[in-house]
Amino acid sequence: MIWLASYPRSGSTFLRNVLYEVYGIASSTYHRETDYEIDPAYESFPVVKTHLLPGQLMPDNTGIPSIYLVRDGRDCLVSLVHYRRQLQQDSVDFDFALREAIAAQKGSYFGGWGRHAREWLERANVVIRFEDLVADPLKCVESLSPYLDLSVARHERLPSFNDLRSKDFQYGCGAEHGFTSQERAQWRKGKFRRGVVGGWKDDLPHDLQVAFTARCGGELVRLGYIESEKEVVQFPADSFLQSKGKHSTSPHKARNKRVLVDGTKLLDYRIDGIHRYVRELLIAMDRIVQQDGNQWVIDVSLGECGIIPISELHKVPALLRAGAKNPIARSKRRLEQMKTWSGKYFAELGKYRCRMLMRSALKRWLKVKRLCSLEPNRYDLLHLTLPNSWRHYRHLDLPLLTTVHDLSHLLCPEFQTDSNNHSLRDGCSWSEKQATHYVAVSNSTRNQLINQLGIGPGRIDVVHNAISESFQPVVDRGLLQEAARKYRLPDGPFLLCLGTIEPRKNLLNTIRGFNLLVEARPDLDIHLIVAGGHGWQDQDELEGLIRKSARVRQIGYVGDQYLPALYTLATALCYVSHYEGFGLPLIEAMACGTAVIYGDNSSMPEIVGDAGWPADSHDPKSIQDAMWQAVFNDHSRRELEVRATLRAHRFTWDHSARKMLDCYQHVIHADKSACVAGPKVATLPFPPQSSAPAATEELDRAA
Missing domain, CATH: 3.40.50 (Rossmann fold)
Structure with a gap:
């Protein structure tokens, strides 16, 4: 037998029917569903379909060959949610279900598309893309000849993907569930809804596109579904992909x-x-x-x-x-x-x-x-x-x-x-x-x-x-609402400043630039949120400037628990420092799918590349112009948000x-x-050890 693995809604039913109709190759399934049983003789079939992860298979013999059928994860998720809604008579909230599928918490949704693709790409002997399968099924099936007997072929019986919607075939028509002819027609209509390449563009909201790209950008690039941005930082092109090799070691080391x-x-x-x-x-x-x-x-x-x-x-x-x-x-x-x-x-x-x-x-x-x-x-x-x-x-x-x-x-x-x-x-x-x-x-x-x-x-x-893995777009509505309540964030859009309150962070000119923006458009519903702990200097002047600015508010230090949520909620991050050695908040915000405004000096152009708006840190008018782009140029901001997520996830701690x-x-x-x-x-000598009883007695006396 060989495994035919795929994430749900990736075309495995179509491939199974092609194998059966053209080559007479039957297949079975292995799953963990509770509403229908596993065929006890599934191991006797030449092909066994599964949506499970490699580590969940039985038998767990890694020597069994495997085919991985993969589809653009964005199409998979949209199709999967539509399918669930069809099964449950539209009782599923579409937006909530998409967020749930992207988050894939606690291993739900078969581990999530990114993890599923990553693990199966490491295991599979043959990888077939759904888009190639639909375009030329026979050519794709020929790649399986080392593992399947394809000597007898009835090409005239080759079904198209559209045929699955209108005819009953061996697999996926609903007959295995005992459906009537009318029920099977309705079943086929939902199960084979569109099969269109790139259909996600019609249904996947922009913020969830960014969230999915942040989590699965490496796999999307690796499989050719999106193009990586230009190389600016000197990293290997696949540096954010999971490494297959071990760290290089010297074969002649005498000791650790x-x-x-x-x-x-x-x-x-x-x-x-x-x-x-x-x-x-x-x-x-x-x-x-x-x-x-x-x-x-x-x-x-x-x-x-x-x-x-x-x-x-x-x-x-x-x-x-x-x-x-x-x-x-x-x-x-x-x-x-x-x-x-x-x-x-x-x-x-x-x-x-x-x-x-x-x-x-x-x-x-x-x-x-x-x-x-x-x-x-x-x-x-x-x-x-x-x-x-x-x-x-x-x-x-x-x-x-x-x-x-x-x-x-x-x-x-x-x-x-x-x-x-x-x-x-x-x-x-x-x-x-x-x-x-x-x-x-x-x-x-x-x-x-x-x-x-x-x-x-x-x-x-x-x-x-x-960046740590915690920095990614937050799709949990509850956490977003909790962060908004905790820091009393405005209901409308806001720009975010983040950093220790010190002169180098240039908060004074940032606020001045924002005030110019508000003066130019007093009707504009926009706020500036200043987050960060107290540092040195600037504090009195900063507080005076904030008091004069009705739409600027200081919220103090923000802990790691809520920081990704603030980045996600912000329209853009304003980080127009006078000088940075790196600029960590920039890639943190970018990883959360937030566009950034940065100072065009020191390391910041190197880190951001073409994924943000530069501004002269000494010129409030330049900062205002960048803010104007962030607030009013929706097309540019959306494009930069996607670029930002891709670029940020090249900076991995591994x-x-x-x-x-x-x-x-x-x-x-x-x-x-x-x-x-x-x-x-x-x-390295150790410091002298304190006498625990004496120290404790001294504190007792003080108390």
């Missing part, structure tokens, strides 16, 4: 390579771009190391808190995790609430709760000390993920790889605090003294390292930042993690080649 990665940024309870970079890179590297074997041993340094294996990051207690559950964050929220309380009782109650929280925090801290009780290890390489963290490692003497996110202390020091400028300057200076190899997060940053610091091009690799491991390999190998006496190794 041991790398210490700076993870001190993970101790910051605030989630910013660099925190995301460290967290997502470590998660992706851990996944790849586990998949590809034991070539690497990667540990993460938490600074003064010690070292933990990369696989143990999930065990770090909440005290040291980012997000709202961190006790420090909870303490800050409670302290803010205390400002509204009155009376001695409430003041004392607030002190008590705060101290109890501190006691809990200390216990968690001691738990981290125990967690970090590994024996000191010898390392072949230190990866400094942020130059500012250099003081934790200044006593080490081993090969160094330093990630440089930007050179703001040189190119725009007026936009930074003095402490930030000094910290970054000292970190870069120390790294250079260690003869470090550099990783730049963009080609723009690489060029700045060459031009501003005189670093040789051979000492710099580019490993782009990327791809970046593999490139980073290649950098590790290169630096370690180069250092070994340069050292006659062997590689440098270093031991």
Whole structure:
């Protein structure tokens, strides 16, 4: 037997009838439906049709040949929802059912079209596209000759797809369900509704087109259903497709390579771009190391808190995790609430709760000390993920790889605090003294390292930042409504600004540009939403400008839970910074199907490419013009939304993690080649351990 696999509504019934009518080849089905039984003798048939995923088949013998019949997923979903409505007498809400099918939560809808195609493309011996099958059935069937006996052919009996609507054939006419002649005619009308290539364009709303492209863009490009945008970022054309191969390894390695990665940024309870970079890179590297074997041993340094294996990051207690559950964050929220309380009782109650929280925090801290009780290890390489963290490692003497996110202390020091400028300057200076190899997060940053610091091009690799899988168009109406209520978003369209409130993000000129837009069209129902935590400078002037602008509102920091929903709801993201080393919010918004307005400087043109509107960050009129395009040019915005989703999903953490491991390999190998006496190794000492009982007693006395 051979498997004939397909996602529902992909033409498998048509192919089965072609095989039966022309070649006399019968087929059966294997399924998990409850309304009709499986033929107990299905394994005796030469062809067995299934919609299941490869891992759900019985028998589970991967040696059984398989044919995968694939159709444009957008046509599949539209056809599937129409079919469900026909079966249930139009009781299914069309828009809701489409969203449900795109989301394919918890493995529903046969895992979703993207997963289904991805897994079967890896397994199948032959892949046939529905569009080719309808155009030339016999040519497609000939590709099955290595697996089926096609020697006897009755070409005069070849059915067309339209014949399935008007005649009873062996498969799909409803006879297997015991239908009458009249019932079969009605059944055929719904089951073989159109079969038109590209029919999804008539029924699939634009926002769901973007959502589907964001989830399944790789498979659509791979199968030729959409064309990939022009290559601007130097990635392989299929970098966002699932990799079949293993990470390249040296066949002559003497032992596992041991790398210490700076993870001190993970101790910051605030989630910013660099925190995301460290967290997502470590998660992706851990996944790849586990998949590809034991070539690497990667540990993460938490600074003064010690070292933990990369696989143990999930065990770090909440005290040291980012997000709202961190006790420090909870303490800050409670302290803010205390400002509204009155009376001695409430003041004392607030002190008590705060101290109890501190006691809990200390216990968690001691738990981290125990967690970090590994024996000191010898390392072949230190990866400094942020130059500012250099003081934790200044006593080490081993090969160094330093990630440089930007050179703001040189190119725009007026936009930074003095402490930030000094910290970054000292970190870069120390790294250079260690003869470090550099990783730049963009080609723009690489060029700045060459031009501003005189670093040789051979000492710099580019490993782009990327997006986590959570950033994609939100199709869950409930979550969209919840986000809108939580942040009191306007009912009408709005532009979104996102970023820490600091001068470099250029919020002042962005608001000025928006005000020009409103002045030009006072009747326009549009708002500007400013999201982001407080940083430094600009705050008083910004708040004054917002107070004067009735349609501008500041909503503060937005957590990861709601960020994709805000991106999805926004008409466009306005991210017209004066300078960026990468610009992570840009690809986050693009991944959520949102068009972007960006500053035409530094790394941003490189990252966005032709998927957004550029603007001069110093010119509010230029920003207004870009906003005008976003609000009034629907055709341009819709086109850019599709381009944006395709482009953003080329920036994957798996791809970046593999490139980073290649950098590790290169630096370690180069250092070994340069050292006659062997590689440098270093031991990272642990901080002195606190006395838990004494510390707890001291806190008890304070309470």
